[in-house]
Amino acid sequence: MILLLDTSTPICRLTLIDGDWRYEHEWLAERQLAKGLLRYLQDQLRVSGKEFADITAIGVFKGPGSFTGLRIGLSVLNTMGDSLQLPIVGAEGRGWQDEVLRRLDRGENDKIVLPLYGSDARITKPRK
Numbered sequence: 001m002i003l004l005l006d007t008s009t010p011i012c013r014l015t016l017i018d019g020d021w022r023y024e025h026e027w028l029a030e031r032q033l034a035k036g037l038l039r040y041l042q043d044q045l046r047v048s049g050k051e052f053a054d055i056t057a058i059g060v061f062k063g064p065g066s067f068t069g070l071r072i073g074l075s076v077l078n079t080m081g082d083s084l085q086l087p088i089v090g091a092e093g094r095g096w097q098d099e100v101l102r103r104l105d106r107g108e109n110d111k112i113v114l115p116l117y118g119s120d121a122r123i124t125k126p127r128k
Contacts, residue, residue, distance in 0.1 A: 001054045002104060003041075004097055007033060007073025008065020014044055015097065023048040034072050041076075055086060059100030062090035064118025071115060078112050092116055 001018040010030045016023040025044050029036065045051055060077050063070050074090075081088035090113030091099035 001050055002057045002059060002101070003055050003077075004059040004061075004100060005041075005073055005077060006061035006096075007037070007069040008061055008063060009069065010066075012037070012040065012069075012073070013061075014041070016044070016048055016050060017101070018050075018054070029069075033069060037072060037076050052080075052084070055080075055084065057104045058086055058088040059097065059104060060088065060090045060113050061096045062092055062113050063116030064092070067115075067117055070117065074113055074115050081111070088113055090114075 001016055004015040004017065006013040007029070010028060012027045012029040012033060014023075014025045014027070023044075025047075027040050029040070042052070045054070058077050058081050060074060062074065077088060080086070087104060087107075087109035089100050089103045089108055089110045091097075091103070093099075
């Protein structure tokens with residue numbers, strides 16, 4: 001089963017694909033992404049009758065998008081890919097899911113997906 005995830009906006013978008021079977025779900029994560037992403041993944045796997053052991057590959061939207069959302073999502077999925085020894089690939093743009101599936105089908109593995117923010121991060125200056 002392939003896990004696809006987009007955390008580039010306040011709405012976290014999950015897709016699970018296993019052959020012809022497809023499961024999609026959206027979660028309005030907003031500021032709960034860091035605290036709730038793993039629980040969300042676990043819950044959605046359970047709802048769909050799957051578990052972490054069923055994941056064979058990971059695809060991720062790498063940007064552009066929210067600095068914090070991309071950082072959190074990619075950190076979690078890069079860690080999962082490494083610890084579960086799964087291939088992980090990232091893609092950008094509207095057709096990112098199709099691109100990820102093509103790359104996985106060709107046997108590609110980024111090992112670590114780096115975010116594409118689309119612009120420099122807005123970092124506030126210290127008040128003092």
